[in-house]
Amino acid sequence: MRGINKNKNGIAVKETIQIEKLLSEYAPLMARIAATFEANKSLQDELIQEMSLAVWRAFDGASKGSDKGFRGEASVKTFVAKIAHNKAVDHVIKEQRRKEFTHDGEFDPSNAAGAGSSRDATLQENAMDLMTGLRQLEIKYRQVLSMMLEGFSQIEIANMLGINEGAVAKRIDRARQQLTQVMEQQP
């Protein structure tokens, strides 16, 4: 009995290490998604935590054979991004209920990875402009565009959003047009 417990503990520790590794690997992806949906730094951090916790729970569920975890039907990256986007949308709904969702707060350049190093100021400015522009788009356009910028294919985006590929293509097209307009209007 003790042997079995020891074995179980060993597996649990191994799984914990694997999930920690996975979180470390995908933390920048989740941080980017959080920054796309929330400009305020402290709320952004909160959102990243919520996303990470949800990802942990999902992989925990998978390891326990539950029906709510990762079943290997999609790539790990797609699965993590799907949970992160769900959490982000959930966050927006909550924020809308708390106050009308305002685009207050701006992207903090000092918050970007590599800030303070020799990164070109123009690049930072471009990044800031893009994030400000993205946050001005409707949620559905923000989602497809951020997924596209993350490098996901249209099929993967369709699976994550639960809509068909044609609808994804249309949304991407409109999102690009809107973002171009928004970026042109920026000073």
Next chain:
Amino acid sequence: MSDNKKAMSENEKVISEDKEAISEDKKAISEDKKLVSEYREGVRDQESDTSANSPQMSELDKQFSQWQSAYKDATPSVDTGSLIKEIKSARFKLKLKGAVDLLLGLAVSVWCLTLVLFEPLSTYQLLLFTALAPIPAAFGVWGYRVRQKQWKAQTLDVHSMLSFKQTQLQQQLHYWKISLYGCAVLWCGLFVLAIFNVVMFNAYTLWGTQLVINSVVVYIVYRRYKKLNADLPSALKKIEDMK
């Protein structure tokens, strides 16, 4: 002579047929030429379209790759070490909270059951504790299932998750409606008891206070229900717009 004339007229016929055939050939050739020129025109148009689109396409691709690199540059810095620490602690707290909720519910149920089984109770008390016994445990199990459902919703696709949120909002309103009816029924029962006690025992202060406190509870539940009811259509629409 007449044979010669016949032969000549036949020759003329043949010649005129040849001429007809030649004119038809010419017609066919001119039609072919027309088709070829049309085809050439089409090809020229296509070429000009492609030459006009390709800079546009490359411009779009260029813009997209610029956005892509800007998006990667906008990655906020994350201290993964402290993030994992915080997640571990949050997970532990959640598990602890869930376990405490469930244990407390079970403890109250077990306490009620112990009273029913092992204590000498009046019929009224027996009925009351028998009715109360399963409620805390059932509430604990219900809370656990609701939390599991909410976690499960996070792994759905965004569209399904949003539908889940809409259902949740509608259910929330339904719960408040049921609560309002429950509170109103309780208030009515209390009101009948208060009248009975005031008439029979002159207990104004005790029953009056209870009625006032309960009225406040009913009013709060009513306000909450009305607010949620008024907000529901716009909340549902906002979620619908995100789909």
